[in-house]
Amino acid sequence: MQLSPDLFAPLKTAEFAGEELGRPPVNYWSDVWRRLKQNKLAMSGLVLIVLLTVMAVIGPYISGHGYAEQHLSLANHPPDGTYWFGTDSLGRDLFTRVWIGARISLTIGLVTSVICLVIGVLYGGVSGYFGGRVDEIMMRIVEVLYGIPFMLYVILLMVIMHPGLKTILIALGVTYWLDMARIVRGQVLALKEQEYVLAARSLGAGTWRILTRHLIPNTMGPIIVTMTLLIPNAIFTEAFLSFLGLGVSAPMASWGSLASDGINSLNTYPWQLFFPAVLISLTMLAFNFLGDGLRDALDPRLRR
C-alpha cells in the first residue's frame, strides 16, 4: 500500500476541548494554603507572628530610647506617656528592651529550627533510605543521645562556653535535631517502599535524585510541622536559660532575662515582669496555633 503525505492532515486542537480540565488544577501547596486559611486559630497565629516579627525589626527604634541607655534618676518608672512599658532598675526603657528581646527570641527560634532541619533531614534521610545495618547503627546512636536529658546537656554547654547568642544556637542546634531525624527517618522508611520510588528507580534515577526529588519533598509536611513546633520550644528554652542567667549577657536583653529581672522586683514594680511575660506567652501561643493548624492542613488523611 502506498502512503502519500497528502493522506495526513494535522489534527485540529479544538477537537480536544472535551479533555481540558474544567478548572485550574489544585496544586498541593495551594490546597494546603486554602485549608490553612479556613482555620481561624492558625491564621490568627500567623498574623501574630508577622506582627511580632515586624515589631522585632522596627520596635527598638520607635520610642527613641536606646536599649542600653540608662537614666538612673528615672529608674523603676511606671508605664506612662514617655516610657510606654516603664523602665527597669537602671532606668532603661522597657519598650525598647522588650523588642530587642523579641529579636533574640525569634532569631533563636528560626535559626535553631533551620539547623535542626539540615542536620535532622540529612541524618534521618540517610538512615531511613539505606536502612539495614546503617539504619541500625545510626538509630542506636540517636537512642543513646535520647537517653541524655537534653536540658542538662544544654546547660552544660552553656556553662563551658561563653554565654551569648552563638552559644545558645549551638547548644540548641546540637540537642534538638534528634526529633527531626527520627521523624524524617520514619517517613522515608515508609515512603521508600512506595511504587513511585520503584518506578523512578527502574527509569534509572540515582540514589541522590530519589532522595532529593522524591523522598524529601514528600516528607515536607511532617517536617514543616515539626519545625513550627520546634520554634516555640527553642524560644522557651532560651528564655529558661536566660532566666537562669545562662543566656545573652547585659546590656543585651532577652525575654528570659527581662522576666528574671522582673521577678525580683515583682512586688514593687510588677510591670517589669508583665510585659515580657505577655510577649513570651503570646509568641508561644501563636506558634503552637500555627503548628497545630499546619498539621491539620498538611495531613491529607484529615481531609473531609
Next chain:
Amino acid sequence: MARYLLRRLATMLVALWLIITLTFIIMHVIPGGPFATEKKLPPEIMKNILAHYHMDEPLWKQYTDYLGSLLRGDLGPSFKYENRTVNGIIRDGFPVSATLGAIAIALALLIGIPAGIISALRRNSWPDYLAMVLTTLGFSVPSFILGGLLMYVFAYRLQLLPPAMWGTPRQVIMPALALSALPMAFVARLMRSSMLEVLQQDYMRTARAKGLPERTVVWRHAVRNAITPVVTYLGPLVAGIFTGSFVVENIFAIPGLGRYYVMSISDRDYTVILGVTIFYSAFLMLMNFLVDLAYVLIDPRVKLTGRREV
C-alpha cells in the same frame, strides 16, 4: 523480656558513660579552671590547692580516679565550699526536689487524665472548650512566668499564701502548680485525643451492644486502652518536672537540688555541676527505664524487640 531489659540497660549505661566522659573532658579543657579568681594567687598556694584536689596529676589518672570514685558512689568535694561534698549537697537537696516533683507529677496526672476523659466524652460541650482553652494556656505560659504571676496574685495582692520558702503544705501549693501546669496540659490533650480515637473503635460499639453499663464501657474498655500514650509520656514528664524545678525552686526560694544546681552554675563550681548532672542523668534514665517497664505491664500488645517504632 530478659533480653530486652538487658539491651535497654546496656543503652542506658553507654549513655551514662558518654555523659560522664564528655562532661569530664569538657570541664577540663576550658581555660581558667575552677580556681581562676580575680585576685592572682601566689603560685605556691595555687600548687597546694591543685595538689589537694589531685588536679596536678595527668588527665587520664584524674579520669580513672573519677570513674573509680563514681563506682563507689562518691561524687567528690565541692570546689567552692570547702566543707561540703557533692554527695552531701544531693542528700540535702534531692529529698526536697523529689517531694515537690512527686506532688507536681501527681497533680498533673490526677487533674490532667480526668480532664482529658471528660473532654473526650463530652466533645464540643462547654467543659471541653474550657479544658481546651486552659490547656492552650498551659502550653504557652512558661513555668517561671506562671510562678511569678501566681506569686503576685496569691502572695502579694490577695496575701493568701506565703510567697516563698519550704516546709509547710501551704508553701507547696504555688510551686507545685507552676511546675505541673505544662505537663498537666499535655496529659489532658494526650488523654483527650487518645480517648477520641478509642471511642470510635468497633469494640466500643460491641461493648455497648452487649448491654454493658456505660460506666464499664468507659472505664474498662475506653480508658484502659486510651491511657497507654499517657504512660509513655511519663518519662519525658518526669524529666520536664525535674528540670523545670530548676527555675521554680529559684523563684520560690526552695532549698532543693535544682536551686543548688543553679547556684553551682553561677559559682562555676565544676565538681558540683558535674556530679549533679551525672546524678540527674542517672536518675532520669532510671525513671525512663521504669516507665518502659510499666508500659509493658499495661499493654500486653507491646512487642519487646527493643526498638521503638517511629
